[in-house]
C-alpha cells in the first residue's frame with residue numbers, strides 16, 4: 321500500500337535478465353493486488369518461489385462461534401485467556417468474528433512457523449512485548465504499541481523476544497489508511513493524523529538458506545501445509561508499493577476540538593466492511609462548558625469493539641473494564657458513558673487513555689474463547 325520503496329538489489333529495468341554471481345538468473349516474482357490492477361511489488365529470488373515438494377491438509381483446533389444472542393453489550397477479559405507456551409500464529413484465540421474479519425488474541429513466547437494468510441491482510445497490534453517479524457521482504461522489529469500490517473499471502477514468521485501480547489485482526493481483503501487521508505496518487509494529506517515518516521518497512525532483505533521448508537497457508541478452503549524446496553526468505557531485492565509495514569499508535573496525532581469530536585477523527589485504517597481507530601492520550605475539549613466524554617451514541621450500522629490497551633478509559637470507569645479488556649457494543653444497543661462519568665470528566669484538560677477500536681458493518685459473532693472470559697455482569701453496569 322503505502323508508497324514506493326526499493327530494498328536490496330533490483331535490476332535497472334523490470335522484467336529483464338538479472339543474474340546471480342554464478343551466472344544463473346534470479347527468479348522474478350510479481351505480487352499484486354486486485355488482479356494486478358492495484359499495488360504490487362517485484363521480488364527477486366535466488367530460487368524459484370514456485371518449487372513445492374509436498375502439500376498436506378492441516379486441521380487447526382476446531383472452535384465454535386455463536387451469534388450475540390440475546391443481544392447484549394459484552395466485556396471480555398483477554399488477560400484471563402488460558403495460555404501456556406504458544407506461538408503467535410497457531411496459538412491465537414479467536415474471540416469475535418464475521419465473514420469480513422476475525423479478531424483474536426494471543427500471548428506468544430515461541431517462534432511461529434512460516435505462515436501465509438491467503439484470505440486477506442492481517443493487522444497485528446502489539447499490546448506488550450517485542451518481536452521480530454521475518455518476511456520475504458525482510459525483517460521488521462516491532463514493540464509495544466505497534467500496528468503491523470502484513471499484506472495478503474506474504475510469507476512470514478513471528479519471533480518474540482519474550483512473551484508478547486498481540487491483538488490479531490485477520491481481514492478478508494486489504495487493510496490500509498482511509499482513502500480520505502490520501503491524495504489521488506496515494507500521498508498522505510496534511511490533515512491526516514499520520515504520514516509516511518511514521519511508517520516503518522523492511523530495510524534490507526533476509527537471505528536464508530534452507531531446504532524442505534514448511535509454510536502454513538490459511539486459504540479460502542481451509543489450511544494447507546506446503547513444503548518448499550528452498551527457503552522462501554531468499555530474496556536479494558524488491559521494489560514497489562506492496563510490503564509489510566509497521567506504525568506505532570504513539571505516532572498517531574490526535575485531532576481535538578472545542579467540543580467533542582466524532583469517532584471518525586480517530587480512524588487509523590480501513591478494511592473491507594470494518595475500520596480500525598486509535599484513541600490516544602490527548603488534550604480534551606476546551607469549550608468552557610464542554611463535556612469531554614462521549615455522548616450516548618448508537619452507531620446504527622456497526623458493531624463497535626474496543627480493546628483497552630493503556631491508561632484509564634474515562635467513559636468506562638466503574639464498569640470493570642481493565643487493561644486488556646475488550647468491549648463489544650453491538651448495533652441495536654445504545655451505549656455511552658458509565659453512570660457518573662460525565663460529571664467526573666467536567667473540567668478535565670487531558671485524558672490518558674489508549675484503546676484500539678474496530679467497528680464492523682456486519683455483526684460480530686462470539687467465539688468459544690470469548691464466552692470463557694466474558695464478564696457477564698457488564699451489560700447491566702449502566703443501571704447503577
Ligand SMILES: [Fe+2]
Nearest residue numbers: 617624649655
Ligand atoms: Fe462507541
